[in-house]
Amino acid sequence: MEKWNQSYGFLLGKVLQKMEIKFVEGLSPFEINARQYGVLLFIEGNPHCSQKDISEKLQIDRTTMVSHIDHLEGLGYVERTKNPNDRRSYSLLLTAKGKDVLDSRWEFLTHTESEILAPLSELEKQLLKEILIKVWITL
Amino acid sequence: MEKWNQSYGFLLGKVLQKMEIKFVEGLSPFEINARQYGVLLFIEGNPHCSQKDISEKLQIDRTTMVSHIDHLEGLGYVERTKNPNDRRSYSLLLTAKGKDVLDSRWEFLTHTESEILAPLSELEKQLLKEILIKVWITL
């Protein structure tokens, strides 16, 4: 075992990189990247949210959000309407098409993850998820 | 629990991101990024390697390697000498200064990781490492 394999960061990075490469491949027919998929997920969970909301929660710069939403709107996955209560902001919603992409790729995502984590037992997979959630919650 | 928290990829990404931000901050006084730290680590473990060797093993494009090594050589962390057996390639070595940076930042890296993983018990930390290694080995 070499020195760099003893770092959690390197190990996490390698596993994540592998997952991401596969997942991004699966997203490419839908012309979005992993970030944009995350945005779709967020909008599904927070209908009528603003670009600012996503920007804050997902820690994406608000100027970057503009181009992400431009892109998703251009593909017909997301709909911008002005928020009647505050006309500075948008009220964002998934379209039916966007919802389809989200669901189909969610299945693909979980399938991809299973493949990468195949060497683990069911117990280990569950432990890994619990451990990650425990760390994430306190971040 | 929201949907996106149920993905290993999102959880891994969040934890890694947090580690990386802290680690890169700790590297900044030494004017290198995480990739370049990885290169130093590789050279330590593989003295007299060529740029091509690093490029292949760390999956960094060889043209990108040129600027990384330029940078590390400029800082006096790495020494380029021509390989006498094949004068096309370099024989790369850490300087004493490079070795110092590597060691001091290794301590910092492990300390940073401990901070992020603080919510875990010793057993959980060990399980996490074992699980990650198990997945990584089969990648």
Next chain:
DNA sequence: TATTGTTATACTCTATAACTATA
């Protein structure tokens, strides 16, 4: 005056193709 979204611009990181020097 502060906030949401926008635009123009610049910066970082990386990749592609053509070049050189060695083999």
Next chain:
DNA sequence: TATAGTTATAGAGTATAACAATA
């Protein structure tokens, strides 16, 4: 001819600052 390294260039992805519309 093939390979290691180099250079110039272009492409993502992101960030900064100035602006418009609205609060």
